[in-house]
Amino acid sequence: DAGITQSPRHKVTETGTPVTLRCHQTENHRYMYWYRQDPGHGLRLIHYSYGVKDTDKGEVSDGYSVSRSKTEDFLLTLESATSSQTSVYFCAITGNEKLFFGSGTQLSVL
Amino acid sequence: SQQGEEDPQALSIQEGENATMNCSYKTSINNLQWYRQNSGRGLVHLILIRSNEREKHSGRLRVTLDTSKKSSSLLITASRAADTASYFCATDARTGNQFYFGTGTSLTVIP
Numbered sequence: 001d002a003g004i005t006q007s008p009r010h011k012v013t014e015t016g017t018p019v020t021l022r023c024h025q026t027e028n029h030r031y032m033y034w035y036r037q038d039p040g041h042g043l044r045l046i047h048y049s050y051g052v053k054d055t056d057k058g059e060v061s062d063g064y065s066v067s068r069s070k071t072e073d074f075l076l077t078l079e080s081a082t083s084s085q086t087s088v089y090f091c092a093i094t095g096n097e098k099l100f101f102g103s104g105t106q107l108s109v110l
Numbered sequence: 111s112q113q114g115e116e117d118p119q120a121l122s123i124q125e126g127e128n129a130t131m132n133c134s135y136k137t138s139i140n141n142l143q144w145y146r147q148n149s150g151r152g153l154v155h156l157i158l159i160r161s162n163e164r165e166k167h168s169g170r171l172r173v174t175l176d177t178s179k180k181s182s183s184l185l186i187t188a189s190r191a192a193d194t195a196s197y198f199c200a201t202d203a204r205t206g207n208q209f210y211f212g213t214g215t216s217l218t219v220i221p
Contacts, residue, residue: 031207042116042198042213043153050207058208090152092209097141099200099209101152 003027006091006102019078021105023091031094032074036087081109114212122218129186131215133199140202144184147196191221
């Protein structure tokens with residue numbers, strides 16, 4: 001799957017705790033993205049990165065932060081998880097104008 | 111929100127029939143893409159059509175684009191049970207390398 005690994009695949013956490021999701025790519029692509037997928041909303045862009053230490057907000061960035069200290073890793077942090085952040089999170093990279101996705105992280109905030 | 115919408119939300123057809131799904135978007139684009147998602151998996155790219163193209167074919171897929179109406183359609187001909195999946199359109203923002211997805215169409219092909 002295009003050399004993209006997301007971890008963990010599943011996580012259950014409690015409201016108010018910080019959570020970090022990791023995306024690792026082996027393709028050396030410049031652009032990386034975090035999306036969340038919810039029923040009735042499709043995929044919504046949270047944050048994206050266009051290089052090491054270069055990131056920008058997407059449509060639904062409130063409550064999320066990201067970091068990219070190396071080309072291959074893009075981290076998504078929920079600073080204080082809320083139940084509304086229960087979702088499936090997908091990481092993606094671009095190559096030849098197309099997006100390639102990881103397998104997703106199912107996050108449940110109780 | 112820059113998110114587009116897809117129509118219908120759900121579609122159920124018999125194997126061998128054609129499936130058509132539509133996408134509307136909000137902003138000017140460089141290109142429009144269609145993706146497929148099998149249950150529990152990530153999205154997979156199907157086809158890309160550029161803003162200066164009106165129609166594109168790939169195997170059993172036919173995509174049209176009407177930039178004046180900000181809409182696109184995906185036609186899957188001679189559907190198979192294996193085509194059962196959710197289908198999403200995605201547009202890129204002219205201002206940068208950002209991609210916005212529609213809400214998706216869930217297609218069920220009955221054997």
